[in-house]
Amino acid sequence: MKSHFLIEQIFHSAVEGEVMIRLSSGEQLPLSAGQLWIGFHDPMADLLPTALYPAMDERGEWYLAGAIPSGWQAGGRLSIHGPIGRGFTLPRSSRRVACVSLDEGVHYLMPLMQQAVRQGAEIVFCGEHSPLRLPALIEVFSLNQREEWWQWADFIAVQGSLPAVAAFFKEIDEKFSFPSKKDGVEVMVRQPVYCAGMAECGVCALPARKGWLLACRKGVVFDYSQINWSVAGLVENQPG
Amino acid sequence: MAMLTAKQELMLEKGWMNSAGALGFNPPLPYWQYQPPIAYVTPPLTEKARPPAVNRKVMRFAGGVLLHNGGFNPGLRTALKENTERWARSKIPVWVHLLLEDPHSAERMLAQVETCSAVTVVEISLPQEWSAEQSAQILRSLRSDLPLVLRVPLNQMSEEWIKQAGAAGFCALTIGAPLGSLPDPHWGVLTGWLYGPALFPLALQTLLRWGDCGLPLILGCGLFREQDVITALQQGAAAVQLDAILWQGGIF
Numbered sequence: 308m309k310s311h312f313l314i315e316q317i318f319h320s321a322v323e324g325e326v327m328i329r330l331s332s333g334e335q336l337p338l339s340a341g342q343l344w345i346g347f348h349d350p351m352a353d354l355l356p357t358a359l360y361p362a363m364d365e366r367g368e369w370y371l372a373g374a375i376p377s378g379w380q381a382g383g384r385l386s387i388h389g390p391i392g393r394g395f396t397l398p399r400s401s402r403r404v405a406c407v408s409l410d411e412g413v414h415y416l417m418p419l420m421q422q423a424v425r426q427g428a429e430i431v432f433c434g435e436h437s438p439l440r441l442p443a444l445i446e447v448f449s450l451n452q453r454e455e456w457w458q459w460a461d462f463i464a465v466q467g468s469l470p471a472v473a474a475f476f477k478e479i480d481e482k483f484s485f486p487s488k489k490d491g492v493e494v495m496v497r498q499p500v501y502c503a504g505m506a507e508c509g510v511c512a513l514p515a516r517k518g519w520l521l522a523c524r525k526g527v528v529f530d531y532s533q534i535n536w537s538v539a540g541l542v543e544n545q546p547g
Numbered sequence: 548m549a550m551l552t553a554k555q556e557l558m559l560e561k562g563w564m565n566s567a568g569a570l571g572f573n574p575p576l577p578y579w580q581y582q583p584p585i586a587y588v589t590p591p592l593t594e595k596a597r598p599p600a601v602n603r604k605v606m607r608f609a610g611g612v613l614l615h616n617g618g619f620n621p622g623l624r625t626a627l628k629e630n631t632e633r634w635a636r637s638k639i640p641v642w643v644h645l646l647l648e649d650p651h652s653a654e655r656m657l658a659q660v661e662t663c664s665a666v667t668v669v670e671i672s673l674p675q676e677w678s679a680e681q682s683a684q685i686l687r688s689l690r691s692d693l694p695l696v697l698r699v700p701l702n703q704m705s706e707e708w709i710k711q712a713g714a715a716g717f718c719a720l721t722i723g724a725p726l727g728s729l730p731d732p733h734w735g736v737l738t739g740w741l742y743g744p745a746l747f748p749l750a751l752q753t754l755l756r757w758g759d760c761g762l763p764l765i766l767g768c769g770l771f772r773e774q775d776v777i778t779a780l781q782q783g784a785a786a787v788q789l790d791a792i793l794w795q796g797g798i799f
Contacts, residue, residue, distance in 0.1 A: 350795040351771055354612050354743055355605065386796060501605045501614075503794045505578065507571030507590065509599035509619030519599065519619075 309388045310335065314381050325412075326375040327362060328385075336387065338369050340418035341394035341464075341495045341528035345503045346371070347386040352378045358500040359387070360527070361394075363417035365440045372414060391504060392526010395419050395464050395493055401428055405460035407450070408434035409467030409475055413441075415495060419464055420445060431456045450475075457483060466495040469513065473540035476531070492531035498522040514538040557668060557694035557718035559763050559785045560585050563776060563799075566723060566767045566788035567591050567644035567670060567698065568614075568740065572630050582799040585786060587639045588670060589626065591646040594656055596622035604737060606729045611743025612791065613729050618646060623656050627663050634665035642668040644698070650685055657691045668718075670696040675703070675726055683708035686715040694718040701725035701746065701768050704753045713761045721765040722753055724790060742791035744771040751779065758783045773798045 312330040319326055330336070336344075338361040346357045359371040371387075379385070397404065397419060404423040406416040413434060423430045424444055431446045433456060441447065448455050457463075457479065465472060472494055498511040504523035511522040514535040562585035570578065571590060577583070600617025607613075620626070623645070634641040643666045647653045653671075660666050669691060673682050686708065689695060697712045702725035712720055727741040746769030754766050766779045767788030776798060779787050792798055 347795045350792055351744055353795070354607065354610075355791065356795050499605065501612075501794070502791075505570055505574055505794050506568060507619075508568070508614060509616040510603045510605055510614070512599045512603070512619065 309386060312336075312385050312387060314379060314383045314385050317375070317379060317381055325372050326379075327364075327370040327372045327414075328359075328375060328379065329368070329370050330385065330387075334369070336369075337390065338371075338418070339390065339394040340415065340422070341392070341466075341493075341526070342390035343392050343500065343522065343527050344371060344387055344389035345391070345500070346373075346375075347388070348376070348379055348383055352376070355501045356388075356503045358497075359389075360415055360497065361418060362414035363421060364414065367417075367421055369418070370414075388503065390526075391523065392528055394526065394528050395495070397422055397426075397462060397464075398491075399426060401426070401462040401491070403459055403461045404428045404430045405456045405463045406430065406432050407463065407465040407475070408432070408437070409450070409465065409471040411437075412466055412497070413437045413439055415466050415497075416464060428462075431460070453479070453482070460491070462491045462493075464493050464495070466497070469496050469498060469539055472496055473536055476536045477540060480536075493528055494531055494534065495528045496522065496534075497527060500527075557696070557763075559719060559765075561780050561784075561786060563787045563789055564588055564642070565793055566721075566790040567672070568724075569788075569790040569793050572626060573633070578793060578797065580797055580799050584639055586642050586668070587634075587637065588642040588788070589630075589644050590620055591618060591644045591672060592620050592623045592626050592656075593618060593646050593648055594623055594652040596620065596625065602731075602734050602737065604731070604739075606731070606737060606739075608729060608743075608745075610745025611741050613727055613737065613739045613741055615737045615739030620646075623659055627659060631663050631665050634663075637665070640667040641665055642670050642696070644670045644672070646672050646674075647685065648674060650688060653685060653689060657689065657693075661692055666693065668694045668696055670698050670721060672698040672700075672723065675700070679706055679708045682706075683711050686711055686717070689715065696721055696765070698723045698767065700740075701750055701753060702727070704757065710760065717762065719763040719765055719785065720757070720760065721767045721788065722750060722757070723788075724768040742768070744769060744775070747771070747775050751775075751782065754779060754782060754784055770798070 315331040316329040344359040362372040512519040564586040599619040698721035750769035763785035766784040
């Protein structure tokens with residue numbers, strides 16, 4: 308799907324280097340937590356398309372967030388292409404949901420938490436701190452308190468950069484012999500995406516059990532079991 | 548001088564195609580807006596698969612970007628196996644781009660490609676680290692029934708061995724994206740392909756300088772605006788290749 312919108316509002320999120328935008332008539336976009344969208348504004352100025360991720364604020368309103376170029380201004384015209392990937396798939400039967408944020412990007416998990424609230428699940432948020440005011444229903448734990456929620460949850464959503472997620476699962480594996488937790492763990496890995504899925508350039512590639520998974524083609528949410536975590540921690544491809 | 552066997556002619560019409568690496572093997576169709584391409588060029592293929600570089604990255608500089616990915620590709624055999632059927636159905640001629648690594652693999656790769664009837668042209672690039680003599684030697688030794696196009700990075704276009712391409716049987720010369728390097732806080736220096744409008748003045752100047760080389764020239768870097776494409780074609784380019792601009796919807 309490719310559509311054109313006007314940028315209605317731009318504001319900075321609490322996450323360093325990230326900016327949020329709200330689109331005029333943005334409710335036309337079928338936004339879902341964990342999906343990837345690609346935005347184009349001014350090719351000559353931006354040089355590359357911009358990866359955008361659906362996010363939600365404390366009021367439950369949708370935004371798109373990412374490393375948005377400084378040249379984007381309210382009133383500017385934006386072409387949006389997507390969605391790429393399926394995003395998080397919270398089963399309707401899930402009753403104990405844990406949302407784990409390995410950085411300040413909790414706004415990417417907010418839509419999922421709201422969805423879990425609507426379907427009557429118990430929810431815990433796990434992270435070092437949250438820049439957003441979470442709904443009162445959500446219990447907050449630090450990452451160090453994983454004994455409290457890891458085995459309890461029947462669906463776990465984790466978000467972060469590739470090195471952070473790889474380190475997290477390494478610790479989990481050491482502590483809980485992780486293979487015993489086979490289902491219900493999904494990971495959102497915010498990989499740098501530059502070619503909008505056109506070139507298969509490999510910059511966004513994640514090591515899979517066999518071969519490579521391209522975030523620009525498959526999206527940024529994967530089942531835990533799809534990624535070869537022993538190799539993932541070796542990748543150093545943060546945006547430059 | 549290479550023995551020229553009877554081979555298919557290269558029919559090159561003034562128009563555009565993607566540069567090798569700008570599109571994957573299965574680009575979303577249509578990846579153009581109003582003016583269809585005259586050919587589709589595959590990503591650079593090596594004989595064996597290459598994983599993405601551990602330090603893969605895209606870095607910005609004024610007027611461009613640097614892409615470092617280690618030459619990530621599935622290998623020629625896998626690429627042909629997985630894509631031949633689709634290429635055979637394509638209305639757009641398919642150019643396979645080969646990144647040569649040594650003379651022996653070059654022969655094997657050409658032989659493989661020639662068995663694939665869906666391929667109409669082979670575009671070749673040589674390793675940057677080869678000497679002029681090595682490069683000239685491989686040019687002279689390459690033989691194929693398919694039209695061969697030599698792609699040379701912009702920053703190598705001053706080298707004398709390139710002038711032997713015509714005599715060696717190549718049908719066209721692509722002036723491709725240059726290699727460049729940028730400082731990286733973690734890796735010291737990263738080297739990769741450069742894309743962006745900042746390259747256009749140098750690319751155009753190179754096109755003008757090589758205009759009498761005797762081969763059709765394809766300008767394949769620095770093109771980010773429709774006006775620049777028009778200028779290139781008016782100034783002697785037989786065709787053009789678009790790269791990173793395609794990631795933002797293209798020019799046309």
